[in-house]
Amino acid sequence: MLTGRYFAILIMATLGSLRASTPPAPDFNLRPLTEPQMQGAVFLDALSVPSPGEIFSALNKVCRPNWATLVTPATAPVTTERSQLALVVGVLAANGYVAVEAQDGQQVKNVGREMMIVAKSLGVSQSLLGRGNSLMEFADNNDWEALSDELEATENEVKNTMVDQKDHDLVTLTSAAAWIRGLEIATRIVLSSDSLLGKEELRQPELARRLAAQLNAIPDRMRRGLLVPAVRQTLESTASLLDDPETNPEALRKRFSKIHDDCSAVVKLILNTPAPTATPSLSPFASPSSSTKPGTMTNPSKP
Amino acid sequence: MSHKRLILQAFLMLVSLMVAYGTLIAQNAIPSETKVMEPIPTESRRLSLETAGAFVNDGFRIRDGEWSGKLSGGAPLILQVTLFAGENYWFVAASQANRIPLRITVYDATGKPVKGLTWHDPFQEKGERSGSRSAAGIVPNQSGKYYVGIEFVENSATQNGPIDFSMVYCYK
Numbered sequence: 507m508l509t510g511r512y513f514a515i516l517i518m519a520t521l522g523s524l525r526a527s528t529p530p531a532p533d534f535n536l537r538p539l540t541e542p543q544m545q546g547a548v549f550l551d552a553l554s555v556p557s558p559g560e561i562f563s564a565l566n567k568v569c570r571p572n573w574a575t576l577v578t579p580a581t582a583p584v585t586t587e588r589s590q591l592a593l594v595v596g597v598l599a600a601n602g603y604v605a606v607e608a609q610d611g612q613q614v615k616n617v618g619r620e621m622m623i624v625a626k627s628l629g630v631s632q633s634l635l636g637r638g639n640s641l642m643e644f645a646d647n648n649d650w651e652a653l654s655d656e657l658e659a660t661e662n663e664v665k666n667t668m669v670d671q672k673d674h675d676l677v678t679l680t681s682a683a684a685w686i687r688g689l690e691i692a693t694r695i696v697l698s699s700d701s702l703l704g705k706e707e708l709r710q711p712e713l714a715r716r717l718a719a720q721l722n723a724i725p726d727r728m729r730r731g732l733l734v735p736a737v738r739q740t741l742e743s744t745a746s747l748l749d750d751p752e753t754n755p756e757a758l759r760k761r762f763s764k765i766h767d768d769c770s771a772v773v774k775l776i777l778n779t780p781a782p783t784a785t786p787s788l789s790p791f792a793s794p795s796s797s798t799k800p801g802t803m804t805n806p807s808k809p
Numbered sequence: 810m811s812h813k814r815l816i817l818q819a820f821l822m823l824v825s826l827m828v829a830y831g832t833l834i835a836q837n838a839i840p841s842e843t844k845v846m847e848p849i850p851t852e853s854r855r856l857s858l859e860t861a862g863a864f865v866n867d868g869f870r871i872r873d874g875e876w877s878g879k880l881s882g883g884a885p886l887i888l889q890v891t892l893f894a895g896e897n898y899w900f901v902a903a904s905q906a907n908r909i910p911l912r913i914t915v916y917d918a919t920g921k922p923v924k925g926l927t928w929h930d931p932f933q934e935k936g937e938r939s940g941s942r943s944a945a946g947i948v949p950n951q952s953g954k955y956y957v958g959i960e961f962v963e964n965s966a967t968q969n970g971p972i973d974f975s976m977v978y979c980y981k
Contacts, residue, residue: 536914536922537922538916538919538920538921538922539887539916539920539956539958540920541920543885543887543920543956544887544920544956546887547887547888547889547956548876548886548887548888548889549888549889550874550876550888551874552872552873552874552875553872553874553875553876553888553890553978554888554889554890554891555891556891556892556893557872557873559870560872560893560896560980561893563870563893563896563980563981564893564894564895564896564952567895567896568895651870654870655870655871655873658872658873659873661873662873662874706894706951706952707893707894707895707952708952709951709952709953710891710952710953710954712891712918712953712954713891713954
């Protein structure tokens with residue numbers, strides 16, 4: 507009798523304490539974010555930085571680029587400089603997306619092979635062997651969607667291995683290079699149309715600024731030489747050019763040409779095998795002419 | 810006799826307080842933060858990828874990356890993303906915790922909420938499926954920086970402590 511009563515007290519006391527710990531439901535109305543919330547937002551390399559595939563997908567919506575004319579064979583430079591190798595991974599990944607859009611299986615295989623060579627130089631190839639084989643297999647089977655997914659997964663796996671090896675700063679370099687190479691291709695597409703189709707899709711000054719700021723924060727030893735400062739400078743100038751709400755078509759065209767030329771020059775610099783003096787001779791801003799070729803868009807009409 | 814009763818009463822009250830305290834500790838504990846390695850993939854990630862898989866059938870592509878962490882009631886977490894005008898996006902979040910009303914909100918660069926589509930798992934609300942899933946879809950009308958907020962509302966049916974969540978996004 508007594509035991510039953512005390513058992514009831516025990517249950518009630520337990521339930522009472524649990525109920526007291528449950529706060530009332532908060533207001534569910536949608537409110538704007540506060541400045542501290544926006545400042546403190548998480549920035550994740552794998553999600554906050556769009557993949558080149560995303561840029562190209564957006565461009566496919568507004569125009570129909572002739573991707574086959576945009577495929578550029580690239581060979582990884584012979585270098586032991588880790589910062590350059592990290593940048594090369596980004597450029598190669600973007601090249602891979604172009605090859606996928608062009609449905610050029612051989613080119614995807616070449617990109618995969620080059621990525622494996624670079625990964626080996628970076629010491630991150632062990633976990634990538636399976637990825638490399640998958641790229642080859644999907645290319646053989648013309649499985650373009652799987653190839654696109656696999657390219658992003660391969661790039662992320664390289665980045666994850668960099669993080670595991672305490673080389674987190676290299677990840678920023680890879681992302682920056684992929685973005686720059688993607689922008690080089692994308693601006694070429696935009697410039698090939700008389701009405702600059704796709705210009706609105708490329709208005710991402712915040713991202714360029716953010717990547718430039720991240721490059722500013724990497725250790726000095728990685729910023730030696732011309733390469734990393736050139737990448738950062740390109741991102742900063744791109745951010746400024748994209749930020750200005752210019753509406754004059756001619757001025758806009760000049761602006762996109764400048765972005766394209768800067769990106770093109772810095773990509774060449776990344777893929778350049780450094781001279782034995784370790785001082786690259788090619789300035790990223792010395793390119794006098796635009797490599798833009800008219801007619802890279804076959805059917806510039808909205809779908 | 811009354812002395813024995815008093816001792817028994819005091820003992821039972823002590824036990825009840827210990828049980829209640831233990832329950833609270835268990836709810837607020839964050840055991841996985843002290844773990845050296847998370848299981849790969851986590852159950853929350855598996856659920857978010859499983860849910861996003863439905864969008865893949867509709868031509869969407871899932872980004873390879875994942876945003877994961879611990880979510881507390883009433884305290885939204887915010888992720889910065891870069892979106893393209895005219896693209897279709899679905900942000901898919903899931904938690905291994907059962908029947909948690911997850912809410913995903915997309916905000917523009919100024920922090921204003923952007924109108925879009927929302928999806929909640931009907932099976933989860935009926936308690937017919939384990940875990941919790943939710944999704945928000947938008948088609949931005951301008952390219953640029955956006956924010957994705959994720960939160961859950963505590964009520965008598967949900968737990969109080971932090972819950973694991975995983976978010977992925979897909980685009981087409």
